[in-house]
Amino acid sequence: MPDTLNYDLLDRIIVFSCEFLGILYETDLEIEFDDELIEHKCGSCDIEDGVAQLWLNPYLDQKELITTIFHEMVHIRQMLNGDLVAGEGYKPSTWHGEKYDLNYNDLPWEKEAFELEKIMMEKFYEH
Numbered sequence: 444m445p446d447t448l449n450y451d452l453l454d455r456i457i458v459f460s461c462e463f464l465g466i467l468y469e470t471d472l473e474i475e476f477d478d479e480l481i482e483h484k485c486g487s488c489d490i491e492d493g494v495a496q497l498w499l500n501p502y503l504d505q506k507e508l509i510t511t512i513f514h515e516m517v518h519i520r521q522m523l524n525g526d527l528v529a530g531e532g533y534k535p536s537t538w539h540g541e542k543y544d545l546n547y548n549d550l551p552w553e554k555e556a557f558e559l560e561k562i563m564m565e566k567f568y569e570h
Contacts, residue, residue, distance in 0.1 A: 466523065475497070
């Protein structure tokens with residue numbers, strides 16, 4: 444876990460994310476964090492066998508890390524719902540059953556994640 448997040452704050456972020464996104468992580472999902480440096484990325488995620496793995500860039504400041512967690516939690520929900528099936532290697536990802544191989548900012552699941560991360564940041568700081 445990056446040094447800029449303590450466990451209390453991280454717990455609040457995860458609980459808020461799950462409530463906002465309708466994820467029942469207490470029973471449906473285990474969440475693990477890895478602060479392994481990701482080249483030119485803020486974060487990444489994957490789900491396997493009921494475990495969501497979030498990789499976070501440890502060099503981000505606290506606000507960027509929170510935003511990144513919200514963004515990746517949107518992807519977790521997309522994968523849990525079956526909306527997003529992430530491709531591996533050169534295989535394109537699938538969104539609602541249709542394959543997409545576009546620029547990052549044009550991908551529909553990224554557009555949704557960017558939109559929701561902003562809403563989540565506003566609501567999180569309202570509390």
